[in-house]
Amino acid sequence: MLHLMLGRAGFGKTSCIHQELASRVKEGEQRLMLLVPEQFSFESERALLALLGPKLAQTVQVVSFTRLAQRLLQQEGVSSSKRLDDSGRAMLMSLALSQAQDHLTVYRPQAQTPGMIQSMLSASAEFKMCGISPDQLGAVSHSLSGPLGSKIADLSAVLSLYDALVSQSYVDPMDDLTHFARLLSQKPLLQGWQIFLDGFNGFTGQEWLVIRRMMEQASDLWVTLCTDRLDDPDNGSGLFSPVSETGRRLRRMAKEAEIPVASPVYLNEAVRFASPCLKELEENIFRYDSLPCESKPSDIVLYEAADPFDEADFVARSIHRLIREQGLRYKNIAVIARSIDPYLGILDEALHRYGIPCFADRRVEVETKPLPQAVLSALEAVSSRWDTGAVLRACKTGFMGLGTEDIAKLENYVLLWKISGSRWTSPWHGNPRGFVEQETEEDILALEAINGLRERVMAPLLSLEQGLTGTGAQMAQAVWRFLEDVAAPDTLRAMVQQLESRGEHDLADQLNRSWDSVVGLLDQAVDTLSNADMTPSRFRELLQLALTTCDLGHIPQGLDQVSLGSADRMRPADVEVAFLVGANEGEFPASNASSGLLGDSERKQLIAYGLPLSDTAQQRACEEQFLTYTSLFVPSHQLYVSYTRQNFSGENTLPSSLFSEIRRCFPSLRIQTTPQELEELIEAEMPAFDQCASHLKDNTPKAASLRAYFSASPQWSDRMSALFRAADASPIAFSHPEGARALFGGSMRLSATRIEQYHLCRFAYFCKYGLSANVRRPAEVDALEYGSMTHFLLEHLLSRFDSSSWEALSTSEQLSCIEGLADQYVCTHLGGWEDKSPRFKALLRRFTRSCLALAQHLFREQEQSSFIPVDFELAVGRDGDVKPFTLLLPGGERIQVEGKIDRVDIMQKDGISYVRVVDYKTGVKKFRLSDILYGLNMQMLLYLIALWRDNSKYGSVVPAGILYMPALESAVELDRHADPKALALKKTAGFKMNGLVLDDPTVVQGMEPGAKGIFIPVKALKNGGFDARSSLASLAQLGRIEEHIRRILTQMAQSLQNGDIAALPIQGSGVDACQYCPYHAVCGWEKGDASRPFQTMKNDQVFETILREEGGISHE
Known part of the structure; x- marks a missing residue:
């Protein structure tokens, strides 16, 4: 009955x-x-x-x-036959589509895509649940014309093949x-x-x-x-x-x-509801002939949240209050979303912040776990012919036998030398430090170690490559051998034990079960793909698709937890309070969108032909409304419904019909929003601290109470101190100067580059030279390397030729000479010609032609100058040819500035030695004397002062100046009909040096007779003086510059020793210390924050400023 x-x-x-x-x-x-x-x-x-x-x-x-x-x-x-799982279904459906592809009409182009495989599996599942066979589809297709007839014929063909493949070896649980x-x-x-x-x-x-x-x-x-x-x-x-x-x-x-x-x-009497309000709501909702209720519902709350984060905080805050005030159990509370997935990572995190245990009914994807990722990455490495990203991903799963430090060393080397493709399969020769002139014993040992790591990684991968041939079953067996080669079971066991020791039992269980998933999938592949020939790439795609069908489930870790879940999957019992979240238009209830291979009108046509399909638009709308109804009345005591004004993508949204329907039943019910009163937002320590931070500067008793509570708490006091520093915009500094002194030292050996970095931004200096947080740069011929090559070429040219011997060569001989030197540089500094790309060779040819023009200009300048190059790459330092620039600090420590001078020129005149420093610049470096006021661009001046004050190398010398020589030929803009002479003048002007020259006629004439401003930044006037744009300084002014530099360096040393590492970048007049700074993401500095304003000045203004400093007025 x-x-x-x-x-x-x-x-x-x-x-x-x-x-x-x-x-x-x-x-x-x-x-x-x-x-x-x-x-x-x-x-x-x-x-x-x-x-x-x-x-x-x-x-x-x-x-x-x-x-x-x-x-x-x-x-x-x-x-009794083998039972097919989701991964096996995916593989067999792929085979069915492959075999049927040539006979398909509508689905032929997409037949082998993962999306089509999934869609066909969904269609198969739906037809089986509806009791529709492929033969029935085929029969109906003959009665249909047009696209729908072709589509149904394709479906019938594919699903018939699929069922035939299944029946050969398996039983499909869906049947x-x-x-x-x-x-x-x-x-x-x-x-x-x-x-x-x-x-x-x-x-x-x-x-x-x-x-x-x-x-x-x-x-x-x-x-x-x-x-x-x-x-x-x-x-x-x-x-x-x-x-x-x-x-x-x-x-x-x-x-x-x-x-x-x-x-x-x-059954005519509601027995679940302890709340009269919920009983009234159930009697009236979605019954449009019912009258509004006059009562004011105390057990129903509607909440308008700003965004999902505000909504999650509202839920957690409300649950915490319910537990505190009403003594509820967590297990009697449920949070229901139409789909919980978008809320994961937001809602559960909010509950965690309030100390609320929760269990989310969510799918744990097996493909994201280390073991499946190791398999997929290894297959990708093989099928891509050793894509570096794939190889490194395999290493980082932990299954390739490398520890964290080994992986870091390998990755650094690979990025340094841009290793990819077949280079993984042969020994590497590049120096681990990049382009270096001399290889040390440590370099050799380091390279041997890195090659050892490469071999450990590549040995199992190369074995895998050899096995990935033939059928999918053979490839599955090769993957199993790969797992044995890398000792995957032992590695997985160690990972699980480590997680267990940390108390992360859920993750440990998931790792354990990921092994079963992978092994089961390989077993399925052996059975289902035994007759299917395929490429390694295709096998990987199938394996990845099959893995997406696997999930590990999620086991509750406690008995008393708040339940989180999706409305269509969640069936909680004994719920007293429920929170319905995400009640936005089109979300809850969900919009009536058709899914799958068949549209709504197509479904109706098939129903008309007698196929018992469901899921029409009207049915979906009714089912969504019913699902919403059943979710509303899960609780017995209280109901909370919320929506967000902005969705997860930041788009503006509206409440769903659920809000208006509840308010139709209860007109007196008001929608709540985020409380404005501070005490209403304080339910637990962590959220209370957030509120304390938000109201840190509020001058109210409540804010003061929060500040006092957290400042007195040992757990929170350090965070409060950090908050106060941030709020007061306190500069970043060491809490104890002793730490700074230990890091940077009392006495310091500095380079000009370090000094410049410090004055551009102290925090960047701390990151780079204190923490050694260096940017990983590939070993490539960039602007810096071109500069080094230019120095090498010019040094050798000037030491080998004088102007007359150079001019005696033909242009082709000059170019040949430069090309020979470039080849020498590549062999001695860039690791030789092996692995050099055609692009590198083309750029090098262009570079040598540019160097020819530079050399020709250089020797023309030498021919007319009385200054003779005497040294190249001259070392300045304790162990160098010239003693370093040295400064004695008030505490007895020393600062020594060391480095290398590109070129030193000397002129002997009337028994006096004049010295100048020349630097080759491949960039657009322009000397501005005003830079030194800010601690910038002092390198050449430091070297000049070192030569001036140290008599050991050249005896007593007079500083004649510093000059930057452009080392690359600049583009010339001229009328197309311009004569060669005009072109030559323009090119010469492009090589004009800039810098600072001693204001002494002997020196100026020695550098450029007649001082026409062709070679040096000085131009004589007819009255015997120099024009206003000439860059000159007297000997006394050079002395004042020296004293200014000493003050600047003293301040730098004292600031570092006191722990001042403030993020206070130089900004202004075209100088932006943050523009290319790699540490901008960690310093916290933003536009509008305090900075050191930079302003350019004329030379006379600079000297006036320095004079004021000498009078006791500090520039800083």
Whole structure:
């Protein structure tokens, strides 16, 4: 007999069914079965255990459709073949699409894409659940014309091939219910059973087939339905229309089978709700003929959140308050979203901040775990012919036998030398330090170690490459051998033990189960792909697709936890308070969007041809409304509903119809927003600290109380100190100067580059030279390397030729000479010509032609100058040819500035030695004397002063100046008809040096007779003076510059020793210390923050400023 029990949400249907079962158990009846949806199984078993006790509860079999089918099929020996899982389905569907591709019309272009494989699997699952065979599709396709007919014909062809491939070796669990129904038609396995169906609102086509046999065999079939009537005055569009249709269909089926039908049992009293408000809401919601309720609902809260983060904080704050004020248990609270996935990482994190334990019903993707990633990365490395990213990803999974430091060394080397492709398969020769002139013993040992790491990584990968041939089954076996080669089981065991020791049992369990997933997937591949030839790339795609179908589940780590879940998956019991989040338009209820390969109009056409498809637009709309209804009435005591003004993408959103419908029922209900009062936001320490930070400078008693509490707390006091520093914009500094002195030293050996970096930004100096947080740069011929090459070429040219011998060469001979030197440089500094790209060679040719023009200008300048080059790459330092610039600090420590001078020129005149320093610049370096006021551009002046004050190398010398010589030929803009002479003048002007020259006619004439301003930044006037743009300084002024530099360096040393590392960059007049700074992401400096303003000045203004400093007025 068929018994229908009808009642709306919360009316006690489940309790009544349990009582019916209990009464029969106590009467001694045996064949009792409770059939529930899979997600209801645990809660149903627990409820019966509590009602009947352990012994009697065993009398009732609690099963789902799938578990019942599997049990009886195995009992009868029908399901003895291998069972197919999701990964096997993906592989077989790929094969089916591959075999059918040439015969397809609509789906041929996308046949081998992962997206099409997934779509076909979804279509197969849907048709099987609806009881539609590929043959039925084929028959219907002959009656259809146009695109739909072709589409259905394609589906029939692919799914027929797929089913044939499955049947060769497997049983598809998706066919279990179909096989079960067929088995029941042959054997009365359920004869005499009393079967109770609870928790269903509708059934699939396969389930209907089973229910028909149940009706015929069971002595009683009870079905609960969430509706209050069987008729449908709303013609399919009402809240309970789909459920009522389920009831009517059950009655029709029973009558067709001549099964007695009992009068429906109507439950008319809500028993779940302890809150009158929820009871009233259930009676009126989605019933548009109902009248508004006059009562003010105290147990229903509507909340408008600014964004999902505000919403998550509201939920966590409210739960914390409920626990504190009402003494609720966490397990009696549920948070329901239409889809919980977007909230993960936001909602659970908010609950964690409030100290609230929670369990999220979420899918844990196996493909993100280290072992599957190791397999996929290794396959990608092979199929891509050693893509560096893939090889390094494999290393970083931990399964390639390298530790963290080894991986870092390998990655640094690979990035340094841009290793990729076949270079992974042969020994490396590049120096681990990059381009160096001399290789040390340490370099050789380091390179040997790195090559050892390369071999350890590549040995198993090369073995894998050899095995990845033939069929997919052979490739799966090669992957298994790869896992053995890298000792994957031992590595995984060590990883699990480490996680267990840290108390991360859930992650440890997931890692363990990832092994089962990977091994099971390989087993499936051996079985399903034994006759499928494919490329390594295709095999990897299939493996990755199969992995996406696997998940590890998520086991609750406690008994008392808040439940988080999606509305269509979550079936919580004993919930007193529920939070419905994300009630935005189009989200909850979800928008009525069609999915899959068939559109809504196509579905309607197929239904018209007799195919029992579901999921039309109207059905989806009704199901969404019903799902929303059942979610609303999960709780017994209180309901919270929230939406966000902005979604996860930052787009503006509106509340869903749920808000307006609740307010229609309760017009007096007001929508709450984020509280403005501070005490309403304070529920736990961590969020309270956030509020303290937000209101740090508020002059209110509440804010003061928060500041006092956290400042006095040992746990929070350090964070409070950091907050105060940030709020006061306190410059970054060492908390104890002793630490700075230990890091930077008392006495310091500095370079001009370090000095410049410090004055550009002290924090950047700290990062680079204190922390050694250096940017990893590839060994390539960049601007810096071109500069080094230029220095090398010019040094050798000037030491080998004078102006007359150079001019004696033809242009081709000059170019040949430069090319020879460039070749020498490549061999001695850049690791030789091996692995040099055609692009490198082309750039080098262009560079040598540019150097020819530079050399020709250089020798022309030398020919007319009295200054003779005497030294190149001259070392300045304690162990150098010239003693360093030395400064004695007030505390007795010393500063020494060391470096190398590109070129030293000397002129002997009237018994006096004049010295100048020349630097070659491949960039657009311009000397501005005003730079030194800010501690910038002092390198050449420091070298000149070192030569001036140290008589050991050249004896007593007079400083004649510093000059920057452009080392690259600049572009020339001229009329196309310009004569060669004009072109030559323009090119010469492009090589004009800039810098600072001693204001002495002897020196000026010695550098450029006539001082026409062609070679040096000085131009004579007819009256014997120099024009205003000439860059000159007297000997006394050079002395003042020296004293200024000493003051600057003293201040620098004292600031460093005091721990001053403030992020105070120089900004202004075209100087921006932050523009290319690699540390900008960590310093916290933003536009508008305090900086050191930079301003250019004329030379006379600079000397005036220095004079004021000497008078006691500091520039800083």
